Amino acid sequence: MKIGLFFGSFNPIHIGHLIIANTMHATTDLEQIWFIVSPQNPFKKNNSLLHEFDRFDLVQRAISDNAAFKASDVEFHMPKPSYTIDTLIRIQEKFPQHEFKLIMGEDNLAQFPNWKNYEQILEYTGLYVYNRPNSKKHIFGNHPAVRFIEAPLLDISATFIRNSLKNGVSIKYLVPESVEQLIKIKKFYL
Numbered sequence: 001m002k003i004g005l006f007f008g009s010f011n012p013i014h015i016g017h018l019i020i021a022n023t024m025h026a027t028t029d030l031e032q033i034w035f036i037v038s039p040q041n042p043f044k045k046n047n048s049l050l051h052e053f054d055r056f057d058l059v060q061r062a063i064s065d066n067a068a069f070k071a072s073d074v075e076f077h078m079p080k081p082s083y084t085i086d087t088l089i090r091i092q093e094k095f096p097q098h099e100f101k102l103i104m105g106e107d108n109l110a111q112f113p114n115w116k117n118y119e120q121i122l123e124y125t126g127l128y129v130y131n132r133p134n135s136k137k138h139i140f141g142n143h144p145a146v147r148f149i150e151a152p153l154l155d156i157s158a159t160f161i162r163n164s165l166k167n168g169v170s171i172k173y174l175v176p177e178s179v180e181q182l183i184k185i186k187k188f189y190l
């Protein structure tokens with residue numbers, strides 16, 4: 001099976017992530033999308049980072065109605081920060097029967113050459129890149145291992161959601177109802 005790997009801190013997961021994942025599944029040859037929850041992005045220092053188990057819980061709730069979506073906690077059992085190449089190798093070793101593609105937003109392409117062993121990532125899985133606001137297809141535009149996919153542009157971020165919660169502003173419709181409920185019950189991000 002061909003599977004797309006969507007990595008993120010998911011702090012918290014929101015409809016921007018879900019719409020991208022669904023577009024990838026609906027418009028490409030990817031039969032499943034796996035959400036890989038990263039305990040710690042090597043480039044992000046985030047004081048309001050929810051515990052990884054709670055972020056994972058929220059992801060599971062968000063995708064529970066979609067049989068093509070799975071959540072993975074593989075990085076919880078690996079050294080931190082979370083380097084994507086190491087995780088890709090771990091996943092491929094665990095599931096040799098599947099072919100994996102790394103899903104990435106076009107905005108992240110500019111930083112991608114600073115990632116650990118990025119050339120190995122290109123060789124190992126390749127990238128499925130979706131467009132993002134204000135980013136241009138100038139980097140890796142003609143690379144054989146990089147495929148560009150048209151996706152809706154949604155200017156929603158986890159930062160915006162966290163700030164809204166802190167300020168007592170409703171996050172209705174920005175996250176699935178089940179995610180909003182758990183955030184409320186557990187008083188996350190207040």
Ligand SMILES: Nc1ncnc2c1ncn2[C@@H]1O[C@H](COP(=O)(O)OP(=O)(O)OP(=O)(O)O)[C@@H](O)[C@H]1O
Pocket residue numbers: 007008009010011016017020104105107108154155156157158159160
């Ligand atoms: N609205 C969105 N549309 C498409 N992709 C998104 C959107 N928001 C985030 N992403 C991408 O999804 C991946 C995981 O996102 P991440 O968990 O960092 O969420 P975020 O909303 O960007 O978080 P934060 O605001 O905390 O930086 C990243 O590669 C990010 O670029």
Ligand SMILES: O=C(O)c1ccc[n+]([C@@H]2O[C@H](COP(=O)([O-])O)[C@@H](O)[C@H]2O)c1
Pocket residue numbers: 007008009010038040041042043044082083084085114115116
């Ligand atoms: O491997 C790397 O060098 C690397 C550098 C920056 C980011 N990443 C990964 O990219 C993913 C996106 O992170 P985030 O926090 O923007 O959701 C997350 O899984 C990070 O671990 C990975």
